[in-house]
Amino acid sequence: MKIVIISPTYNERENVAKMIPLLEEEIFPQIKGHDVKLLVVDDTSPDGTAEEVKKFSKKWDNIELLMGDKGGLGSAYVRGMHYAMDTMHADAVMEFDSDFQHNPHDIPLLVKAMDEGADYVIGSRYVPGGSIPKAWGIDRKILSIFGNLFTQIVWMNFRIHDMTSGFKLTKTSFLKKIDLDHLLSNNFAYKMHILHDVVKAGAKVTEVPIAFLEREKGASKISQRDQFDSLYVVLRLAIYDHKRFVKFLFVGGTGFIVQFIVTALSIGLGLDGANQPIATMIGAETAIVSNFLLNNMWTFSDTKSIHQHKGFFRRLAKFNTASLASIGIQTLMSYLAIKFLGETLTIFRHSLHTSLVILFPTIICIVLPLNYFVYNKIIWKTHHLKKHKAESA
Ligand SMILES: Nc1nc2c(ncn2[C@@H]2O[C@H](COP(=O)(O)OP(=O)(O)O)[C@@H](O)[C@H]2O)c(=O)[nH]1
Numbered sequence: 001m002k003i004v005i006i007s008p009t010y011n012e013r014e015n016v017a018k019m020i021p022l023l024e025e026e027i028f029p030q031i032k033g034h035d036v037k038l039l040v041v042d043d044t045s046p047d048g049t050a051e052e053v054k055k056f057s058k059k060w061d062n063i064e065l066l067m068g069d070k071g072g073l074g075s076a077y078v079r080g081m082h083y084a085m086d087t088m089h090a091d092a093v094m095e096f097d098s099d100f101q102h103n104p105h106d107i108p109l110l111v112k113a114m115d116e117g118a119d120y121v122i123g124s125r126y127v128p129g130g131s132i133p134k135a136w137g138i139d140r141k142i143l144s145i146f147g148n149l150f151t152q153i154v155w156m157n158f159r160i161h162d163m164t165s166g167f168k169l170t171k172t173s174f175l176k177k178i179d180l181d182h183l184l185s186n187n188f189a190y191k192m193h194i195l196h197d198v199v200k201a202g203a204k205v206t207e208v209p210i211a212f213l214e215r216e217k218g219a220s221k222i223s224q225r226d227q228f229d230s231l232y233v234v235l236r237l238a239i240y241d242h243k244r245f246v247k248f249l250f251v252g253g254t255g256f257i258v259q260f261i262v263t264a265l266s267i268g269l270g271l272d273g274a275n276q277p278i279a280t281m282i283g284a285e286t287a288i289v290s291n292f293l294l295n296n297m298w299t300f301s302d303t304k305s306i307h308q309h310k311g312f313f314r315r316l317a318k319f320n321t322a323s324l325a326s327i328g329i330q331t332l333m334s335y336l337a338i339k340f341l342g343e344t345l346t347i348f349r350h351s352l353h354t355s356l357v358i359l360f361p362t363i364i365c366i367v368l369p370l371n372y373f374v375y376n377k378i379i380w381k382t383h384h385l386k387k388h389k390a391e392s393a
């Protein structure tokens with residue numbers, strides 16, 4: 001494999017002077033069976049970091065220097081990734097800070113994890129054996145730990161323990177699947193966006209414990225703005241991911257109201273007593289038709305069949321067929337509830353029709369999950385979406 005270690009620098013002259021000889025003499029020789037290159041991405045540091053790098057590139061021929069204007073950590077890494085893929089033909093790229101906060105001795109461990117089958121290796125501070133600097137103040141520790149936890153919760157991903165680590169090794173076959181030129185951040189939060197997209201692209205992730213070290217030389221470029229930037233990236237991607245589900249729930253909500261009203265009206269018009277399940281059936285079918293129309297026009301309006309204005313009635317028929325199961329389930333639940341609990345139930349001292357009470361748990365626990373699955377997989381076939389998007393692009 002050709003592995004390109006990308007190291008962005010801004011005013012890191014002192015660090016680079018120590019880092020490059022260490023990498024060349026001690027670290028790279030440990031990585032057997034791979035072609036390892038170093039790509040320094042410098043944003044024209046005023047302290048002359050680039051001159052230092054040029055000196056070393058005369059001694060070792062696996063060093064490249066990419067210059068640019070100061071554009072933030074994320075844009076430096078992205079620029080480096082494009083260059084590593086397009087010009088250097090890398091099979092994997094490593095994100096590696098040049099300030100000794102990422103321990104160079106961990107580099108071979110990340111490579112080993114990829115040798116063992118990972119597509120995406122995260123140097124992780126929050127798995128056993130990993131750590132953040134003891135010398136950090138309590139505020140920085142809390143910010144780091146809670147920032148990480150917040151991201152895990154909002155993305156509902158607890159399999160990855162370090163969401164904000166910057167020490168990574170990524171197969172370029174996965175980087176090529178993501179849109180590096182439109183990340184939501186050019187700064188610190190770029191790393192969360194890439195993580196999100198690489199995971200979504202189906203990469204096999206492995207976390208390797210790392211001790212994130214204290215910076216000894218030079219100054220951090222991270223700012224308060226990066227915290228808000230990170231918050232924005234995490235929330236924006238979560239909303240984007242669940243947009244369809246949010247619409248589906250909304251449509252379901254309108255369906256529920258329609259169903260409730262129609263069922264109650266039917267009961268009022270005489271389908272009461274033991275006839276309640278028939279009222280439930282009528283209410284459910286009315287809701288099904290209104291749900292279909294809204295989902296077709298809105299929730300799934302981006303799917304291929306809708307774009308081609310094809311198969312409206314076939315989809316309606318499928319939707320109805322699939323929904324028969326829902327009606328069946330709801331009618332059965334209503335029947336069973338009446339049989340075992342009686343025709344009316346007393347809740348908070350109010351006597352209510354059993355079939356109306358049972359509607360809630362049935363829909364939330366059974367009907368919603370089942371329907372969302374069937375709509376996506378069978379009726380609107382969202383798994384074809386990627387291909388369709390690529391075709392229209
Ligand atoms: N080329 C380039 N490198 C940067 C920029 N900002 C930070 N870096 C480098 O990226 C690495 C991580 O940045 P740092 O400020 O230490 O972030 P922190 O570790 O999160 O505090 C260091 O090697 C910096 O020199 C930038 O705008 N351009």
Ligand SMILES: [Mg+2]
Nearest residue numbers: 097099101220
């Ligand atoms: Mg740093």
